[in-house]
Amino acid sequence: MENTKGAVHHSPQQYVEVRVKTYVLDTNVLLHDPQSIFKFEDNNLAIPVEVLEELDAIKSEQSTERGRNARRVHRILQELLPDSRSMHEGVKLPSGGTLSVIINRYLVENNWSSPAMQRLRAVLTDFTKKDNRIIASALFVQETFPPPTILVTKDVNVQLKARAVGLEAEDYLNDKVPEAPDEDSYRTLTLDVYEMQRFCSEGEFELAAEHTSRLYLNEYVLLMTPEGKTMPGRYYGNGLVRRLHIPDFVKAPGGIPIRPRNLEQQFFVDALMDDSISLVTCFGKAGTGKTLLSTACALFQTTDENSRYDGVSISRPVIALGKDIGFLPGTLEEKMKPWLQPYHDALEVLMPSKPAKEPQFASKKTGKKKKKRDDVLAMMTSPQPAHGGGNHGGHPPVKPYERLINSGVVEIEALCFIRGRSIARRFFILDEAQQLTPHEVKTVITRISESSKLVLIGDPAQIDNPYVDSRSNGLVYCHNRMKGHALAAHVKLSKGERSKLAELAADLL
Numbered sequence: 001m002e003n004t005k006g007a008v009h010h011s012p013q014q015y016v017e018v019r020v021k022t023y024v025l026d027t028n029v030l031l032h033d034p035q036s037i038f039k040f041e042d043n044n045l046a047i048p049v050e051v052l053e054e055l056d057a058i059k060s061e062q063s064t065e066r067g068r069n070a071r072r073v074h075r076i077l078q079e080l081l082p083d084s085r086s087m088h089e090g091v092k093l094p095s096g097g098t099l100s101v102i103i104n105r106y107l108v109e110n111n112w113s114s115p116a117m118q119r120l121r122a123v124l125t126d127f128t129k130k131d132n133r134i135i136a137s138a139l140f141v142q143e144t145f146p147p148p149t150i151l152v153t154k155d156v157n158v159q160l161k162a163r164a165v166g167l168e169a170e171d172y173l174n175d176k177v178p179e180a181p182d183e184d185s186y187r188t189l190t191l192d193v194y195e196m197q198r199f200c201s202e203g204e205f206e207l208a209a210e211h212t213s214r215l216y217l218n219e220y221v222l223l224m225t226p227e228g229k230t231m232p233g234r235y236y237g238n239g240l241v242r243r244l245h246i247p248d249f250v251k252a253p254g255g256i257p258i259r260p261r262n263l264e265q266q267f268f269v270d271a272l273m274d275d276s277i278s279l280v281t282c283f284g285k286a287g288t289g290k291t292l293l294s295t296a297c298a299l300f301q302t303t304d305e306n307s308r309y310d311g312v313s314i315s316r317p318v319i320a321l322g323k324d325i326g327f328l329p330g331t332l333e334e335k336m337k338p339w340l341q342p343y344h345d346a347l348e349v350l351m352p353s354k355p356a357k358e359p360q361f362a363s364k365k366t367g368k369k370k371k372k373r374d375d376v377l378a379m380m381t382s383p384q385p386a387h388g389g390g391n392h393g394g395h396p397p398v399k400p401y402e403r404l405i406n407s408g409v410v411e412i413e414a415l416c417f418i419r420g421r422s423i424a425r426r427f428f429i430l431d432e433a434q435q436l437t438p439h440e441v442k443t444v445i446t447r448i449s450e451s452s453k454l455v456l457i458g459d460p461a462q463i464d465n466p467y468v469d470s471r472s473n474g475l476v477y478c479h480n481r482m483k484g485h486a487l488a489a490h491v492k493l494s495k496g497e498r499s500k501l502a503e504l505a506a507d508l509l
Contacts, residue, residue, distance in 0.1 A: 022046055022145055024102070024138040026153035027054040027130075028467050029172045032437055034072040037080070039174045042096030044145075047077075048137035049103050050130050065440055104140040107133065116143050120165050131155070135162050142167060154467040175438045176471040177480040185264055185492035187215070188222045189241075196225045199233070204242040212239045216484035218277065220267040220491065232266055237486075244270040250300035254400055255351040258296040264493045265289055271489040272297035272455065275308060279445070279488040281433075281479040282457040285506045287498030290457040291431055295346050298427040298455075302409060308451050310425040313411045314343045315418065316432045317440075340412045342431070347401035347410070415444070424449040433475040434458035435465045441474030 022044045029036055030051065037045060059074060061067030080099055081087040090100035106117050107127065116139045124132045135151065135158065142149035151162045151169040162169035189211050191199065199205040205223070207215075215221070215235045223241070224230045233241040246269045249257035260266040271280045272294060284290045298312040404410040415430070430444060433456040441456070448454045458475045470476065482488040496503030 022149045024151045027051045028154040030073045031069045034069050044098045046102045046141050048134045050133045102137050104137040123165050131158050185494050186220045191223050193225050206239045218489040246270050250296045252299035252350045261497045262495050268491045277489045280455045281490045284493030285459050287496035287502040288493035289497050291346050294429050294455050309427045311409045313426045313428045315415045317415045317435045343412050351400040423447050423452050425451045427453050429455045432458050434460045434473045436474035438474050438477040441478050
């Protein structure tokens with residue numbers, strides 16, 4: 001670490017001007033973003049040797065993002081630190097700072113004579129824990145090299161323990177979106193009655209410059225007159241707002257018709273039904289209709305003869321919820337069932353076991369479009385052979401949506417199997433996207449082919465992943481970075497429609 005020390009060894013006046021910091025990186029920061037080593041500008045980085053141990057234990061996880069990131073960090077460090085001398089003395093980084101690996105000699109020599117080590121030992125007694133040893137290494141850096149020294153970790157408990165022993169600690173902030181006050185789910189713009197009449201008759205209206213300066217492409221707005229008349233629209237850029245283009249209802253073959261129940265759901269359906277939009281992000285608390293509406297619109301378009309989609313893919317992250325699926329008994333399908341049951345529930349609502357009667361207006365469909373729907377409907381309603389002949393074997397009848405799954409029209413799987421795939425001509429719904437890191441969301445988006453659509457839905461207020469929060473999760477990060485691009489649209493659902501009880505619980509509990 002001599003080079004690191006030398007990099008900040010200027011005269012006192014120069015040091016105050018430069019204010020070079022030494023950042024000590026925790027394991028979870030490197031796993032969260034392997035490129036974080038290059039994102040601390042001209043400051044100095046120190047990696048405790050305990051971090052290398054933890055990375056070594058994680059690198060063998062073949063099917064997880066953590067394992068891939070651990071191996072990626074190893075390759076980066078191998079290139080930057082090719083020999084023992086560079087590892088201990090430090091090397092220059094392209095960003096202008098230095099990088100070195102730290103070995104805490106106080107722990108090696110079992111020497112607790114320094115004030116910092118005595119304070120640490122009085123607070124933390126178990127040094128078989130890697131977290132405590134990493135904090136000890138950061139204190140060693142703080143005592144040995146010029147200040148300030150900051151421990152960077154995504155583990156909130158490690159941050160608290162570090163501050164308790166007099167060490168500054170903070171979260172990794174590079175991929176966090178800027179803090180912003182709570183905003184309404186849509187903007188309201190005022191028009192006079194004549195402008196509103198023109199918008200209703202022509203289907204579009206050119207806004208004044210004072211309105212468009214605050215709008216981004218594909219943003220949803222509500223146009224309102226002083227008399228209280230309203231009309232929803234979407235901003236298409238160049239000052240132009242157009243009316244929404246949504247069907248009267250959407251439905252799966254043989255299922256029940258689904259209609260938007262509120263204004264925000266109309267926005268959502270418009271984004272889901274527009275083929276020019278390839279990425280839709282949606283925030284919404286429990287019961288706002290995120291899963292049900294996205295699934296209904298996906299099935300409606302998939303069975304349309306003119307649709308570009310051959311099927312629907314529904315997925316969600318598994319690791320973020322705790323136990324790995326490998327610990328569950330049974331076949332792969334049985335392992336996956338607890339994680340994917342919400343989508344079976346949604347399909348059961350959309351396509352109940354008792355076939356729904358076709359509404360009268362459905363008979364207007366003609367030609368190939370009607371034929372494709374009739375073919376799918378025939379598959380859904382035709383008798384299915386039971387195991388062993390008839391239904392005498394005691395096997396339950398096949399549910400309508402299970403036939404779509406068996407035929408490959410609907411595909412439900414865990415997100416851990418997506419790496420390496422190229423998803424073509426699919427309407428892809430990714431639920432619980434707030435549990436993912438920005439890097440994981442990027443991995444998903446880069447799997448989507450030209451003819452597919454990706455819908456990311458979730459609730460940023462309900463996060464189980466300990467290493468992301470409301471500002472750094474993949475769903476919020478993706479919306480923030482993609483906002484204003486022609487291929488992307490965003491909707492926020494705030495009104496619960498599941499039931500009055502569910503809405504009350506979501507607001508108060």
